[in-house]
Amino acid sequence: MILIENVEVTGLSAAIRGMRNPLDSWAKSDSGYEGNEFKVGEADLDLMRRLREAGTDHRKYLRMIAVYADITAPLYWYKEYDTYKVGTVANSCSTMHTIHKHGINEELFSLDNGYEFSPEQKKVIEDYLALLETLRVNCKSGDETWRALIQLLPEAFNQKRTVMLNYEVLANMYKSRKTHKLNEWVKFCEWIKTLPHSELITGE
Numbered sequence: 597m598i599l600i601e602n603v604e605v606t607g608l609s610a611a612i613r614g615m616r617n618p619l620d621s622w623a624k625s626d627s628g629y630e631g632n633e634f635k636v637g638e639a640d641l642d643l644m645r646r647l648r649e650a651g652t653d654h655r656k657y658l659r660m661i662a663v664y665a666d667i668t669a670p671l672y673w674y675k676e677y678d679t680y681k682v683g684t685v686a687n688s689c690s691t692m693h694t695i696h697k698h699g700i701n702e703e704l705f706s707l708d709n710g711y712e713f714s715p716e717q718k719k720v721i722e723d724y725l726a727l728l729e730t731l732r733v734n735c736k737s738g739d740e741t742w743r744a745l746i747q748l749l750p751e752a753f754n755q756k757r758t759v760m761l762n763y764e765v766l767a768n769m770y771k772s773r774k775t776h777k778l779n780e781w782v783k784f785c786e787w788i789k790t791l792p793h794s795e796l797i798t799g800e
Contacts (some may be wrong), residue, residue, distance in 0.1 A: 597706040597754060598780040599668040600787050607762075608792070611660035612640050615647065636793060648796050658763040658796060659683060666758050670706035672751040673780040676773075683765045688757040695749070696742060700729040705752040706780075724750075767797045 609627070616622045626637025636644075647654045669677075698704075702725060713721065728745060735741035770788050773781040788797055 597668075597670065597708050598673065598783050600784070601666045601668075602664075602758075603791075604664040605661065605792055606664070607661045608634050608636060611657040612636070612644075614660055615640075615643065615657040641793065644793070644796055648799065652764070655764070658767060659765075661763040661796075663761045663763070663766065663791065664758070665761075666756060668754055668756045669780055670752050670754050671749075672706075673778060674755065674757070675751075676778070676781070680765055680769055683762050685760040686757045688755055695745060696732050696735050700725060700732050704754055705750065706754055707752060763791075763797050766791075767799075770798050 612625060612627050613622065616625055624639055626639045627635060628637070629635070644657065647657065702721075705725075707721075728748060731741050731745040731748070735745055766788055770785050774785040776782060788794060789800075791797065
């Protein structure tokens with residue numbers, strides 16, 4: 597499971613100004629605000645596309661286009677997401693500080709993998725979640741029971757993070773993960789294609 601909400605894209609105006617600095621070509625820029633919305637002009641978009649294809653040395657403007665979002669995803673997905681540390685920032689809901697505040701049930705985990713659990717396997721899962729809930733009820737933040745709860749928390753636990761990315765980081769993610777076997781990555785890359793001028797990210 598992956599849920600992406602509260603998306604904001606900023607920095608297009610500054611990125612375009614910076615993109616035109618090397619050749620002092622600001623007068624050729626045709627982008628601007630229409631009301632409260634920034635519109636990228638055809639001349640600027642054409643140059644952005646050409647610089648994108650010229651390689652990372654020439655498309656530094658992509659690093660200036662920031663993307664903010666709230667992402668809820670399982671820990672096993674974040675383990676791979678965290679390999680993209682350059683140009684990213686994240687503030688997560690704290691497992692350490694809040695795991696004992698809310699009841700533990702199946703809804704907190706990503707178990708939507710299409711695999712059909714047998715009755716015996718379902719019983720194991722139910723018993724395991726019941727154990728976690730028992731630990732949660734009995735623990736206080738920082739004590740030994742709380743520590744056991746943290747240690748036993750499965751990789752499928754869903755965590756919410758507010759993240760900051762940029763178009764260059766997203767381009768690296770898209771290239772490497774668009775056909776990944778985790779459906780969370782496939783959905784993430786589909787989301788990338790909904791961003792403004794996503795062709796600058798995907799190259800498609």
